[in-house]
Amino acid sequence: MKDFDQALRTAAPGTIDGAKLLTRFAYEQLAVPSGAPVGEHLEGFIPAIVHRDGAHHLVAFSSVQRFHDEGRLGGEAVAMPVREVLLRMPADVGIVINPGSSQGFELGPDVVATLREELARPHDE
Known part of the structure; x- marks a missing residue:
């Protein structure tokens, strides 16, 4: 089975259904950049937020490796499952996965x- 990052790499341009992918890969890790060093219990975590289409969006990458490969942001990223990221987000915030990438x-x-x-409903992993 493909992992989340591989599914994005192999998708034909313009065919990515982000909602379906995030649901399918709910327990895969996302890399969420932080503007400050992050402690063991997420203390100091400052997520990267961008403004798009009149709303704030959390920046995340489909893998820690992709975060490091992109290199534009520098710093560090917190790895956490898609489900946990989405459940922690405020109601009025969207999400951008791999910003600036065709993937x-x-x-x-x-x-x-x-x-x-x-995702808040109980599911088997």
């Missing part, structure tokens, strides 16, 4: 809210 996507706050509701 990325963005979802507005309304889509993230729907995913959060779905």
Whole structure:
């Protein structure tokens, strides 16, 4: 089975269904950049936020390796499962995965809210 990053790398341009991928790979790790060093219990964590289409969006990468390869942000990233990232996000924030890459996507706050509701229900891992 493909992992999340591999699924993005092999998707044909313009065919990425971000919501479906985030649900399918709910327990895969995302790399969420931090603007400050992060402690063992996430103390000091300052997530990278961008403003798109009138809303704030959390920046994340489909793997820690991709975060390091992109190199534009520098610093460090916190690795956590997709599900945990989405459940921790405020209701009015969207998400951008692999910003600036053809192997990325963005979802507005309304889509993230729907995913959060779905992922909050108990599921088998």
